[in-house]
Amino acid sequence: MKRIKTLSLFLLMAALVFAGCGNEAATTEAATTEIATTEVATTQAPETAGETTETAGETTETAGETTETASNVDIEKGPVDVEALKEQGKPIFLQFSQDGCPPCEQMLPVIKTLQDEFQDRVIVQYVDARQNMELAYNMGLQYTPTQIFITKSGEYFTTDKLQMAENQTPDGGVVPTNVGFVDEELMRQVLEELEQAK
Numbered sequence: 001m002k003r004i005k006t007l008s009l010f011l012l013m014a015a016l017v018f019a020g021c022g023n024e025a026a027t028t029e030a031a032t033t034e035i036a037t038t039e040v041a042t043t044q045a046p047e048t049a050g051e052t053t054e055t056a057g058e059t060t061e062t063a064g065e066t067t068e069t070a071s072n073v074d075i076e077k078g079p080v081d082v083e084a085l086k087e088q089g090k091p092i093f094l095q096f097s098q099d100g101c102p103p104c105e106q107m108l109p110v111i112k113t114l115q116d117e118f119q120d121r122v123i124v125q126y127v128d129a130r131q132n133m134e135l136a137y138n139m140g141l142q143y144t145p146t147q148i149f150i151t152k153s154g155e156y157f158t159t160d161k162l163q164m165a166e167n168q169t170p171d172g173g174v175v176p177t178n179v180g181f182v183d184e185e186l187m188r189q190v191l192e193e194l195e196q197a198k
Contacts, residue, residue: 075108077128080135082150085123091157091194092123092150096141098130103181104145110184114191122191139175140167147178149190151197161190 085092095111097104108126115124129136129144139148149157158164162178169175182190 075112075126077126078131080125080127080132082135085125086150086154088123089152090121090123091152091191091197092125093191093194094125094127094148094150096127096129096132096136096139096144096146096148098128098144101144106181107145110182110187113184114187117188118191118195121195124191138169138171139177140169140173141177142167143179145180147182147187148175149194151194153198157194157197159190159193161186161193 080094082092082094093114095107097107099105111124111126114122118124127135129141147162149159151157156176158176162182163180164176164178167175167177
């Protein structure tokens with residue numbers, strides 16, 4: 001069993017290394033373990049649709065929107081221990097991303113802003129999918145960027161504000177996720193809702 005899990009993790013890691021944004025990755029015998037980046041339609045709060053979208057880094061004008069690259073955003077990357085995060089007794093927002101994924105890079109400044117804004121109320125955690133392969137596999141991740149929300153009681157959280165889907169995990173469980181870019185204002189509304197959840 002451990003050998004199959006190790007093989008599955010290796011295949012998942014290889015898929016991440018070779019998958020480019022919008023490309024599908026390989027699958028394993030145990031479960032579909034695709035983690036490919038996706039350029040799904042951006043999700044914006046109704047009141048911000050059509051307005052300027054700010055990320056970070058260089059600024060470019062396209063169709064009336066301001067978009068910046070994430071090159072100037074400093075986000076801590078490394079191993080993530082979700083159980084240790086749960087022990088802090090705060091709601092948790094996990095942002096699964098990877099380098100080389102444009103929607104992931106657009107999320108970086110949003111994540112950084114929300115980390116600063118919610119630092120005492122909600123754990124806003126960037127999760128590098130490539131450095132956290134086992135966690136991504138165990139949560140049934142298929143694409144990046146993916147958002148997962150956990151209440152302060154440790155339960156998964158869903159919201160009507162996003163297009164949540166249910167990921168099947170290798171152990172037969174279900175993890176509610178949202179895939180794709182989410183603008184800052186809408187994510188702020190979701191985190192405020194998460195903060196109030198029990």
